[in-house]
Amino acid sequence: MPSSPARIVVRDVSKRFGAKLVLDGIDLDVGYGESVVVIGGSGTGKSVLIKSILGLLPVDRGSIAVDGVEVTQLRGAALAAHQAKFGMLFQGGALFDSLPVWRNVAFALPRRDGAAKLKAAAIANLARVGLGADVADLRPSELSGGMQKRVALARAIAARPGILFFDEPTTGLDPIMADVINDLIVELVRELKTTALTITHDMASAKKIADRIAMLYAGKIIWQGARDFIDRSGNEYVDQFVHGRADGPIQMQMKTA
Amino acid sequence: MTGLLHDFIGVLRAIGRFVLGGLTSIGRLVLFAGKAIGHTVLPPYYPARLVEQLFVIGWFSLPVVGLTALFTGAALAQQIFIGGSRFNAAATVPAVTVIAVVRELGPVLGGLMVAGRVSSAMAAELGTMRVTEQIDALTTLRTDPLRYLIGPRVLAATLAMPLLVLVSNVVGVLGGYLLATTRLGFNAANYIDRTISFLKIDDVVSSLVKAAVFGFIIALMGCYHGFHSNGGAAGVGRATTNAVVSAFLLILLSNLIITVIVFGGK
Numbered sequence: 001m002p003s004s005p006a007r008i009v010v011r012d013v014s015k016r017f018g019a020k021l022v023l024d025g026i027d028l029d030v031g032y033g034e035s036v037v038v039i040g041g042s043g044t045g046k047s048v049l050i051k052s053i054l055g056l057l058p059v060d061r062g063s064i065a066v067d068g069v070e071v072t073q074l075r076g077a078a079l080a081a082h083q084a085k086f087g088m089l090f091q092g093g094a095l096f097d098s099l100p101v102w103r104n105v106a107f108a109l110p111r112r113d114g115a116a117k118l119k120a121a122a123i124a125n126l127a128r129v130g131l132g133a134d135v136a137d138l139r140p141s142e143l144s145g146g147m148q149k150r151v152a153l154a155r156a157i158a159a160r161p162g163i164l165f166f167d168e169p170t171t172g173l174d175p176i177m178a179d180v181i182n183d184l185i186v187e188l189v190r191e192l193k194t195t196a197l198t199i200t201h202d203m204a205s206a207k208k209i210a211d212r213i214a215m216l217y218a219g220k221i222i223w224q225g226a227r228d229f230i231d232r233s234g235n236e237y238v239d240q241f242v243h244g245r246a247d248g249p250i251q252m253q254m255k256t257a
Numbered sequence: 258m259t260g261l262l263h264d265f266i267g268v269l270r271a272i273g274r275f276v277l278g279g280l281t282s283i284g285r286l287v288l289f290a291g292k293a294i295g296h297t298v299l300p301p302y303y304p305a306r307l308v309e310q311l312f313v314i315g316w317f318s319l320p321v322v323g324l325t326a327l328f329t330g331a332a333l334a335q336q337i338f339i340g341g342s343r344f345n346a347a348a349t350v351p352a353v354t355v356i357a358v359v360r361e362l363g364p365v366l367g368g369l370m371v372a373g374r375v376s377s378a379m380a381a382e383l384g385t386m387r388v389t390e391q392i393d394a395l396t397t398l399r400t401d402p403l404r405y406l407i408g409p410r411v412l413a414a415t416l417a418m419p420l421l422v423l424v425s426n427v428v429g430v431l432g433g434y435l436l437a438t439t440r441l442g443f444n445a446a447n448y449i450d451r452t453i454s455f456l457k458i459d460d461v462v463s464s465l466v467k468a469a470v471f472g473f474i475i476a477l478m479g480c481y482h483g484f485h486s487n488g489g490a491a492g493v494g495r496a497t498t499n500a501v502v503s504a505f506l507l508i509l510l511s512n513l514i515i516t517v518i519v520f521g522g523k
Contacts, residue, residue: 056393084399094394108398159399 007032007195013062022048024219035189035196037206040216046199050165055079087161091168093152095140102136108159125154146177166198170205182208289481296408306409314375315417322367326425330432338441351448352455358429359460365512367425368471372504376479380500383483384493411476418472419465463519471508478504
């Protein structure tokens with residue numbers, strides 16, 4: 001449970017795709033200003049969980065409330081107002097290929113500000129993630145994977161959202177760049193005083209970013225607690241995942257010839 | 258007996274699934290079309306995106322539409338001359354060419370060529386944006402993807418196609434004129450005079466109405482299949498194929514319907 005009042009409250013949420021039950025009665029709270037990391041293997045429904053909170057995916061059952069507003073019933077302008085509270089770093093960056101870097105970063109800023117002001121704001125946000133003004137006019141395809149992640153991070157924070165979501169922020173990066181991204185996330189969440197929800201299977205990242213960690217397995221949150229307790233959770237599923245062991249209660253589905 | 262009944266129920270179930278699947282797809286497409294129209298009319302507007310799409314759809318399609326019309330108009334004049342000569346009606350080449358080009362070949366061939374070029378490109382671009390989460394990213398960046406991506410494309414295609422078809426009609430008639438005056442012995446002034454005298458305002462209006470409808474179909478099919486693509490690179494490939502095939506079929510079907518409505522009673 002969060003130490004502060006819950007800003008995001010997920011109760012008994014289920015989501016099925018065809019025969020596959022991806023989320024099976026999820027309960028999760030994220031407090032104001034808290035950084036929660038949801039860990040779990042590939043295909044366990046982590047992305048489905050955050051997309052459901054964002055209102056991008058409808059849930060089959062359950063309740064999701066953000067700032068006391070029930071999300072599952074929102075439509076039209078009310079849904080757009082809900083989504084405007086969030087900034088999100090997507091797994092692959094999801095930068096717009098057709099736009100230069102500065103237009104990507106300034107995308108959520110009011111267009112009435114004019115191009116010069118928007119570009120200045122974009123450059124300021126790029127500086128915040130350690131990138132110079134020289135990248136502002138480049139296309140996303142001209143950047144390395146680590147730079148793309150940082151541009152995507154700058155874009156996510158540009159409009160100063162109250163809640164930040166990070167989807168596998170370190171996937172595909174070398175360990176040093178992954179640590180740079182983790183440090184940036186920690187700094188930005190503290191500095192901007194935002195509520196953060198991260199999904200990852202990178203334990204180094206989880207231990208660095210999280211105030212609290214929850215583990216998703218078989219569609220349920222099977223354990224949650226403060227970051228410092230993750231190595232002594234007393235849960236054999238968590239232990240297997242944290243230590244990356246093939247042997248244990250979590251069995252990978254392997255097809256035999 | 259029980260086995261036979263079981264087989265019969267199985268066949269009925271398969272038919273029911275097929276019909277329901279078809280109706281669901283039509284319903285989704287109609288809803289998407291309604292949203293697309295709504296998003297071209299209601300603010301916020303994206304004029305820069307509209308101008309960009311007018312260039313992509315209109316300006317860059319001019320060469321392919323023009324060349325198609327030129328070659329087809331010339332070939333048509335040659336065929337009408339050969340066919341007409343069999344019953345002493347070779348002089349009808351200017352009249353039949355202009356009517357055939359303006360009423361049918363200009364809009365239909367122009368529509369098919371633009372569908373091949375534009376529907377596929379839209380489906381591939383939007384499909385790639387879908388699988389790389391760029392469309393989800395738009396939502397988290399305070400932008401309605403339908404308004405930003407679909408509205409400008411649909412409006413641009415609906416506006417650009419009549420202009421393209423106007424050019425296509427002129428170039429198609431020019432193709433017939435060039436062949437008839439250089440190879441078939443027609444007098445240039447006489448050819449132009451007969452072309453103008455046989456062309457009615459209804460022909461031009463129906464041609465432009467068809468073009469606008471085809472433009473809407475082209476953008477709608479490209480956007481619909483791209484926007485709903487899934488399953489990675491293979492899914493984008495499927496979306497592209499489906500966009501082109503469905504645009505072709507709907508263009509030919511709507512052409513038949515408009516032709517029957519406009520010319521069926523005359």
